[in-house]
Amino acid sequence: MLSRRQWLTRAGAAVLAAGAAGRGSASGLTSSKLARAGASGVTESAEAGAPPEAPLALKDFQPKSMLHVPVTNVPRARFPVIDIHTHLSFSASSKNGVALGEKMRYSATPDQVLPAMDRRNLRMMVDLTGGVGQGLEETIRRFQTPHPDRFSVFTEPWWERSDQPGYSQFQADELQRAHQAGARGLKVLKTLGLYLREQVTTGPLVKVDDPRFDAMWEACGALRMPVAIHTSDPEAFFLPIDRFNERYEELNNHPDWSFHGRDFPSNAELLAARNRVVERHPHTQFIGLHVGGDAENLTFISECLDRYPNLHVDIAARIGELGRQPRTARRFFDKYQDRILFGTDAVPRGIETPQQVFGDQLYEIYFRFLESEDEYFDYAPAPTPPQGRWRIYGLGLPEGILHKVYFANAAQLLGINA
Numbered sequence: 001m002l003s004r005r006q007w008l009t010r011a012g013a014a015v016l017a018a019g020a021a022g023r024g025s026a027s028g029l030t031s032s033k034l035a036r037a038g039a040s041g042v043t044e045s046a047e048a049g050a051p052p053e054a055p056l057a058l059k060d061f062q063p064k065s066m067l068h069v070p071v072t073n074v075p076r077a078r079f080p081v082i083d084i085h086t087h088l089s090f091s092a093s094s095k096n097g098v099a100l101g102e103k104m105r106y107s108a109t110p111d112q113v114l115p116a117m118d119r120r121n122l123r124m125m126v127d128l129t130g131g132v133g134q135g136l137e138e139t140i141r142r143f144q145t146p147h148p149d150r151f152s153v154f155t156e157p158w159w160e161r162s163d164q165p166g167y168s169q170f171q172a173d174e175l176q177r178a179h180q181a182g183a184r185g186l187k188v189l190k191t192l193g194l195y196l197r198e199q200v201t202t203g204p205l206v207k208v209d210d211p212r213f214d215a216m217w218e219a220c221g222a223l224r225m226p227v228a229i230h231t232s233d234p235e236a237f238f239l240p241i242d243r244f245n246e247r248y249e250e251l252n253n254h255p256d257w258s259f260h261g262r263d264f265p266s267n268a269e270l271l272a273a274r275n276r277v278v279e280r281h282p283h284t285q286f287i288g289l290h291v292g293g294d295a296e297n298l299t300f301i302s303e304c305l306d307r308y309p310n311l312h313v314d315i316a317a318r319i320g321e322l323g324r325q326p327r328t329a330r331r332f333f334d335k336y337q338d339r340i341l342f343g344t345d346a347v348p349r350g351i352e353t354p355q356q357v358f359g360d361q362l363y364e365i366y367f368r369f370l371e372s373e374d375e376y377f378d379y380a381p382a383p384t385p386p387q388g389r390w391r392i393y394g395l396g397l398p399e400g401i402l403h404k405v406y407f408a409n410a411a412q413l414l415g416i417n418a
């Protein structure tokens, strides 16, 4: 956090920069000059009146809202919560975005996350990326076996075998084995559609509705294992990284998240293929992660939900999108209150994506968004909004909807009794 002094100094620099632009000053306002100005004891107005020297870099601009509006603290969710979208484990190796092998790495132990879960009224974390084969068994042994009411583990497809003959039946059989091992669902990363290729890591991209996976989708339905599927990404990730891109800073920080150009399909093509899968397997329950892959277009996602009763969505890592269209989002929650699931995409540790770092702060923001009618607050615990420079507005959901979104909808899909 910045001290008030540091902040005033930087705010002064911003004003100076605005003046500098007008007068064409070119020399740089160095950090040492800033530090001296801050320590020199000159009055704030004198600082603001100092001669401008350089424009403020966008990355250094951290404006503080001057709105005097209510701040609601929501340390505990109104009802027990199932977080349907977390990552406590990851495949240990991958190539060109495709997970390879059975070996897993773990970002936390149960003991490292249970205290925050208890403080925030988090009944269960669903670890979506539980892995395959022996890796899956290890993940289940670490989390779900000792705490079956606090952790659920999903399995994943064996991507690296997807180019082998007989894969379709092999993968369907693996689902059965994973189910017996304790896996409670299947997670499909955006790997499908954006990374997986005909020769696994090379060749043309494999389409989301490629028929080799049909037996897998069917097996999930037969075994009552919901499919949590991440398809596409924010719309801006498919556009040039230029001054018109609303997620310019995020893409600038993570250029590998861009799917513009090369041989990537459009987000519309990806979602159309996903929809064909959902349509072809009406007895399989699909959770379209990240608000069904297009949180920017709730009209489209509403059409998808209207068309496919076996489609559900989570809100993970998309309160920044939902919260900047609060009236549309509120109507969306009213209408689809039985098919929206609470999720965060939480990952213990890590600093790259503050909107996903597991902990008290993250959950407080989500609860505030869902429960309060607060205005214009940060969607992530970060000095700068990491997914785009805007702030969000709370939905103030009534208890009936909160209970469904926090718990009941996920409990039903996972076969958990209340």
Ligand SMILES: [Zn+2]
Pocket: 085, 086, 087, 345
């Ligand atoms: Zn995720």
